[in-house]
Amino acid sequence: MEMEQDFTYDIMGVCLLAGKIMLESGAETYRVEDTMMRIAASFGIAESHPYVTPTGILFSVEAEEPTKTKLIRIMERTTDLEKVAQVNGISRRISAGEMSVGEAYTALKAIGASKSTYSYAVQVLAAAVASGCFLIMFKGSWGDFIPAFLAGGIGFMALLYFHNLVPIKFFSEFSASLLIGLLALLFVKTGIGSDMDIIIIGSVMPLVPGLLITNAVRDLMAGHLISGLAKGADAFLTAFAIGSGIAVIFSIM
Structure with missing residues (x-):
């Protein structure tokens, strides 16, 4: 027994x-x-x-x-x-x-x-390339591809660094989006970039919780109301952190 x-x-x-x-x-x-x-x-x-x-x-x-x-x-x-x-x-x-x-x-x-399938370097490179591609997808100019590439890659690197430093998602996401906004502003002010809005939009896309939002909707549709609402709230906080970081930059312009 x-x-x-x-x-x-x-x-x-x-x-x-x-x-x-x-x-x-x-x-x-x-x-x-x-x-x-x-x-x-x-x-x-x-x-x-x-x-x-x-x-x-x-x-x-x-x-x-x-x-x-x-x-x-x-x-x-x-x-x-x-x-x-x-x-x-x-x-x-x-x-x-x-x-x-x-x-x-x-x-x-x-x-x-087991560790993550991809190293930090590969993740940062993928985020940088995705940022540049999102900029083109949102009808940005090719002249802004490199600024978006750099801002998106550095921003994602900051996300990983701050999350390891302080394991609080809101802090790392806010800090990363704040840095992306600062870089976009710097690129435009120095003449390297031309359209600050599109550079920011393309660069923050790797931070957007797309999978989390999808899972929240799928859980709600499957009848898992508590999990769906919890994941939705988590996605909302992430979106709020990203928006707050960018809003700070626009408020000091």
């Missing part, structure tokens, strides 16, 4: 670890819950009840009496769809009977401990 209980807790540990990695990496709430239930069912637990919010996961199983429940906190949230895909791959292998509980837990631990 004790061995059965330990095995049940091991299965719950695998489910919670999979859900934690997915939620921290930007997965939708309903996708996290579905993955956890599928893993539990594949290991012989037909009745499982995950309750997922952006800040925590509550998981309960009815394998035998009394009902077992575990809770895990979610402290950090980012966007890493590669990890979401890897956890989905582990889930499919479990469903196919190709992995035991121990093997699945070890594989998930390795995914959770």
Whole structure:
């Protein structure tokens, strides 16, 4: 009996670890819950009840009496769809009977401990290129491509730096947008750039929480009202931080 209980807790540990990695990496709430239930069912637990919010996961199983429940906190949230895909791959292998509980837990631990797929240098370069391309997409002139490229890259670098310095999203996003506004103003004043508005718009686009807004809407449509509203509020705070940083620059012009 004790061995059965330990095995049940091991299965719950695998489910919670999979859900934690997915939620921290930007997965939708309903996708996290579905993955956890599928893993539990594949290991012989037909009745499982995950309750997922952006800040925590509550998981309960009815394998035998009394009902077992575990809770895990979610402290950090980012966007890493590669990890979401890897956890989905582990889930499919479990469903196919190709992995035991121990093997699945070890594989998930390795995914959770792995660093970001791309280095900081590649992320900054991608943000810089995206900023320049967004400027062209918003009908800016090619003469402003380099200013937007530089402002977007430096702004994203500042976002990463300030977030590591002070792990408060609002502070890092506000500081990054403030720096982007200052750079855009400097480029225009020195004659390097011509259209300050378009340079700013293109440069802040890598900071915009597009995936967070999409997940909030999808969670609301799926009926996860608490998660949808929480993610919507998070996206609103990010947008407010970006707007506030740019507003400060316009107020001192």
